[in-house]
Amino acid sequence: xxxxxxxxxxxxxxxxxxxxxxxxxxxxxxxxxLGVPIALTVAFLIGLAVIPFAPKTKGQELPS
Numbered sequence: 001x002x003x004x005x006x007x008x009x010x011x012x013x014x015x016x017x018x019x020x021x022x023x024x025x026x027x028x029x030x031x032x033x034l035g036v037p038i039a040l041t042v043a044f045l046i047g048l049a050v051i052p053f054a055p056k057t058k059g060q061e062l063p064s
Contacts, residue, residue, distance in 0.1 A: 002062075 020041070027037035 020043070024037050024041060027040070028034055031037060
C-alpha cells in the first residue's frame with residue numbers, strides 16, 4: 001500500500017507539472033510575452049513559503 005500511495009503521489013505531481021507547462025505555453029502564445037505568464041505562476045512561490053512549516057522526519061521510523 002505504501003508503494004501504491006507513493007506512485008500515486010508521484011504521478012499526480014507529474015500530471016500537474018505537465019498541465020502547468022502547457023498552461024504557461026498557452027499564456028505565452030496568447031499574451032505574446034514571456035514575462036507576464038511567468039509572473040502569474042505564483043504556485044512556485046506558495047510552495048517555497050510552505051517548506052519551512054513541513055515537519056522534519058529525518059531519522060524517524062515510518063509508521064506501520
